[in-house]
Amino acid sequence: xxxxKKIRVLVVDDSLLARSMITKGLSAHPxxxxxxxxxxxxxxxxxxPALNPDVVTMDVEMPGQNGIEFLKEYLPTxxxxxxxxxxxxxxxxxxxxxxxVDFVRKPxxxxxxxxxxxxxxxxxxxxxxxxxxxARPAPVSPAxxxxxxxxxxxxxxxxxxxxxxxxxxxxxLNSVVIGLGASTGGTEATLEVMKRLPADIPPMVIxxxxxxxxxxxxxxxxxxxxxxxxxxxxNGDELRRGLALVAPADLQARIVRIGDKYTVSCTPGxxxxxxxxxxxxxxQSMSEVVRCKMVGIIMTGMGQDGAAGLLxxxxxxxxxxxxxxxxxxxxxxxxxxxxxxxxxxxAPCEGVANVLLxxxxxx
Numbered sequence: 001x002x003x004x005k006k007i008r009v010l011v012v013d014d015s016l017l018a019r020s021m022i023t024k025g026l027s028a029h030p031x032x033x034x035x036x037x038x039x040x041x042x043x044x045x046x047x048x049p050a051l052n053p054d055v056v057t058m059d060v061e062m063p064g065q066n067g068i069e070f071l072k073e074y075l076p077t078x079x080x081x082x083x084x085x086x087x088x089x090x091x092x093x094x095x096x097x098x099x100x101v102d103f104v105r106k107p108x109x110x111x112x113x114x115x116x117x118x119x120x121x122x123x124x125x126x127x128x129x130x131x132x133x134x135a136r137p138a139p140v141s142p143a144x145x146x147x148x149x150x151x152x153x154x155x156x157x158x159x160x161x162x163x164x165x166x167x168x169x170x171x172x173l174n175s176v177v178i179g180l181g182a183s184t185g186g187t188e189a190t191l192e193v194m195k196r197l198p199a200d201i202p203p204m205v206i207x208x209x210x211x212x213x214x215x216x217x218x219x220x221x222x223x224x225x226x227x228x229x230x231x232x233x234x235n236g237d238e239l240r241r242g243l244a245l246v247a248p249a250d251l252q253a254r255i256v257r258i259g260d261k262y263t264v265s266c267t268p269g270x271x272x273x274x275x276x277x278x279x280x281x282x283x284q285s286m287s288e289v290v291r292c293k294m295v296g297i298i299m300t301g302m303g304q305d306g307a308a309g310l311l312x313x314x315x316x317x318x319x320x321x322x323x324x325x326x327x328x329x330x331x332x333x334x335x336x337x338x339x340x341x342x343x344x345x346x347a348p349c350e351g352v353a354n355v356l357l358x359x360x361x362x363x
Contacts, residue, residue, distance in 0.1 A: 015059070048074075056081070056083070059084075082099070082100045084103035086106060176203075177292060197227065222246070232246050235264070237263060239263065252281045283296055294317070307340055
C-alpha cells in the first residue's frame with residue numbers, strides 16, 4: 001500500500017441490512033474507502049476486476065455459489081485479500097483453508113455493532129498488507145512417511161500422516177513443554193504444523209487470536225485433522241504428552257507449575273500486548289515457571305505479540321522457531337521476534353514441524 005492512500009474495499013453480502021451497516025461503518029474510517037458492493041458471488045466475480053479493490057469483505061452463506069466455493073475458484077487467479085464476515089459457523093474454517101485472510105463474527109445485537117465495525121476496520125488495515133496464500137491440493141498419496149538420516153539429522157512427515165510413535169519412548173521428551181502463538185493467517189499455518197506432528201508430541205499450548213466462540217470449534221478441527229489430542233483448554237488442565245491445548249478466546253492462558261507438574265491457567269484479565277489471550281502472556285509465563293526444556297514457536301500475525309515473551313524464553317534456554325517471511329500471510333509477529341534476537345531458527349510454514357522434530361530427537 002502507498003502511504004496515505006486509502007484502502008479500497010468491496011463489500012459482498014446478500015443482506016441489504018448487513019451491506020448498509022458495513023458500508024456506513026467502514027466509510028467513517030479515515031483510511032478506508034468503500035468502492036462498491038456485490039449482492040452475491042456472481043456479482044462479485046464481475047465487480048472485483050472492474051473496481052480493483054485492495055480488500056474484499058465477504059459473507060460466507062449466500063444464495064447460489066457460497067463464499068467458500070467462490071474463494072476456491074477465484075483466488076488462484078485473482079489473489080485479493082478477503083475478510084470473512086460470518087456467524088458462529090464451522091464453515092469459516094473451510095473458507096480460511098480456501099485462502100481467506102481473516103474473519104470477523106457478525107454482530108448479534110445492535111449493542112455489538114460498534115465493536116464489530118472496529119474489529120472489521122482493524123482487520124481491513126491488516127489485510128491490505130497481507131500476502132494471500134492460495135490453498136494447495138492435497139497430496140495424491142498421503143502414505144505415512146518419516147525418515148531419519150544415519151546421523152539423526154533429518155525428519156520428514158507428510159500432511160496428516162505422522163506416525164504415532166515417531167518420537168519413541170525417549171524419557172527426555174516427558175520433560176518438554178511447547179508453546180505456539182499465531183494471529184492473522186495462523187489458523188491454517190498452525191494446522192500445517194500440527195498435522196505433521198506425531199501423536200506422542202510433548203505437551204503443547206496454542207494461542208491463536210480469534211473471536212469468542214470460535215476457539216472450541218478450532219480445537220475440534222485440529223483434533224479431527226491431527227494425530228495428537230487437541231481441545232480447548234480449561235482452567236487447571238494438566239499438561240501431558242500427546243495433548244495440545246488451545247487457549248480460550250477472551251481469557252489469558254498461562255502455564256502454572258505445581259510441584260513437578262504443569263497446568264494451564266485460563267482466567268479473565270487485562271489485555272497483554274493488545275490481546276486476550278496473548279502470546280506474550282503465555283510465553284512470559286513459560287519463561288518464569290517452566291524448569292524443564294522448552295520450545296517456543298511464533299507464527300504469522302500482525303503486530304508484535306509474542307516477541308518479548310519469546311525472547312524471555314530464549315534467555316532461559318528455550319529453543320525458539322519463527323515462521324519465515326515468504327510463507328507468512330502477515331510477517332509481523334515473527335519479524336519483530338527475529339529482529340530482537342528471540343528466534344533461534346526461521347523456517348517456512350511447511351518446515352516448522354520438521355525443525356521441531358529434529359530438535360526433539362536431539363534431546
